[in-house]
Amino acid sequence: MAKLALKGGPKAITQPLGKPLYAEWPEVGQPEKDALMAVLESRRWWRGGYGEKDLDKCWVVKFENAFAAYHDAKHAVACTNGTQAIELALKAVGVKPGDEVIVPCSTFVATALACLMVNAIPIIVDVEPDHWQIDPDAVEAAITRRTAGIIPVHNGGYPADLDRINEIAKKHGLFVVEDCAHAHGSQWRGKGCGTWGSFGTFSLQMGKTLTCGEGGIVLTNDEELAAKAYAYHHIGRFAGRPFYEHHITASNLRMTEWQGAISYCQTQRLPEQTDRREKNAKYFEDGLRTIPGVAPFERDPRVTRWGFYYYLFKFKSEAFDSLPRAKFVEAMAAEGCSLGAGHMHPIQDNPLFTNRNFGPVCYPRGVKPPDYTKTKTPVAQRALETEALSLGHSVFADHDTRSMDLILGAIRKVRENVKELK
Ligand SMILES: Cc1ncc(COP(=O)(O)O)c(C=O)c1O
Structure with a gap:
């Protein structure tokens, strides 16, 4: 009789793992409820409702201060979303039309889109x-006389080599x-x-x-x-100047204060959650090391905290009886554990780039984005096809090692019965 679920055997995991997304995630409680009621009753639903004297009561400002403190930053500006956060940063550093900005291929498309939105040219590297x-x-090989900057993305929250990049x-x-969309709480050399x-x-x-x-x-x-x-997120206003005085495009x-209130409360939870x-990840890594054919990242000692959005680890087909990665993922899904590959799919394969559907972005005369069909990123491609495995952060949210044990048990089961998949 087959042992593996993919071949008709019993599933290894029959209960939900961690805190399933959109069910028990995010974690909320009385502080969030109280904060939202406080916003409602204050009738001040935006940051402009506060003056210099009571700015410390503004939820968005409280969030900015708390989030900056946890990440060792001096200043923060909260905004509408992560894509526009990148645009905001690019505008503030003074990116000009036609400037080239180097981005990695393994990211969400927003990293490169934000460049296009400010009329810069994303140059995609492996x-x-x-x-x-x-x-x-x-990165170094891609630098030209038009290069203005680099956007390292901490893919899965694991810090890019910030020393070399800097x-x-x-x-x-x-x-x-730094595009830290995946890296809340991550630290490089203690910062x-x-x-x-x-x-x-x-x-x-x-x-x-x-x-x-x-x-x-x-x-x-x-x-x-x-x-x-601050000015770029606030219709060109400068802090401390008259309200209807606008300085820049x-x-x-x-x-909004609603988002500020929730974000502030969630920031109080973030250190413990991280x-x-x-x-749980370290426990999982110890377990992975005992199973041939899977492996955790060898952590760089400069990565002093990995606050991951998805947890990345490696499949080693040669040590897994030459099983293809896709078959392993299929077998694990049948056992009750869904594995992904993070954002390893190279972004230049999107029709946006292959067709250069850039709409009304404008570049100086004579400047043209590259032919992205010629952008080759073999390391990412190989990882996507053969090696990359990811688990969502919610699976690591338990207060005990229950989910880790279940996943490790399922991996072990597939490894021990790999012959059934041949
Ligand atoms: C690496 C990366 N950058 C930027 C973004 C954009 O963030 P948002 O969806 O908040 O616009 C995301 C979103 O998932 C992301 O993964």
Whole structure:
């Protein structure tokens, strides 16, 4: 009789793992309810409802301060979403039409879209093979006289090599904007991701590890850049100047007090949640090391905290009786554990890039985006096809190791009965 569920045997996992998305995630309680009622009754539903004197009562400001403190940043500007957070940062650092901005292929398309939205040209490069983060050598090779900056994305929240990226940026006079949409709470050498470049940008969209449904925030340690980001998110207003005095071309990207209230309460929960997930991840890693054919990342000692949106790990077909990755994923799904590959699918394969459907973006005369069908990213492609595995953060939300044991048990079961899949 077959042992594996894919072949008609019993499922290894018959109960929900972690806190399933959209069911028990996000974690909410009395603080969120009280905060929302307080906003309702205050009748001040936007940040403009507060003056200089009572700014400390504004929920958006409270959120900005708390989020900045947890990430070791001096300044924060909350905004509408993670895509516009990147746009905001790019505007504030002074990106000009036709500037080239280097981004990794393994990310959500928003990283590159934000460049197009400010009339810059995203130059898409490969990731390195160890942790699937933007490859510093590929960045260096892609630099031209038009390059203005680099957007490292902490893919799955695992920090990109910020030392090398900053070194390259310094050498070539480029800005760095960290896309931290996956990296709430992640740390590089003991300091929050989002504070290593000119800006760090975060998404607070529903699936993220800190959410208010839709939202974003930028962090910076530079006072002047913070003032620019504030103006760019507030119809060109400068803080402390008359309300109807507008200084620069800018949109309205303000966060509402509803979102501010929820985000503030969620920020109070974030440190404990991040530690809980990390603890479960480390237990999971110890388990993975005992099973031939799967492996955790070899953690770089400079990664002092991995606050992951999805947890990435590796499949090693050669040690799994040459089973293809896709077959392993299928077998695990049948056992009751759905595995993904994070955002490993190279973004340049989207019709947006293959057809260069860029709409009314404008570049200076003679400047043209590259032919993205020629952009080759073999490391990402290989990882996607053969090696990359991911688990959503909610699976790591338990207060005990129940889900970790169930997943490890299912992997072990597939490994021990791999012959059934041949
Ligand atoms: C890497 C990355 N950057 C940017 C974004 C955009 O964030 P939002 O959906 O809040 O606009 C996302 C969203 O998932 C993302 O994964």
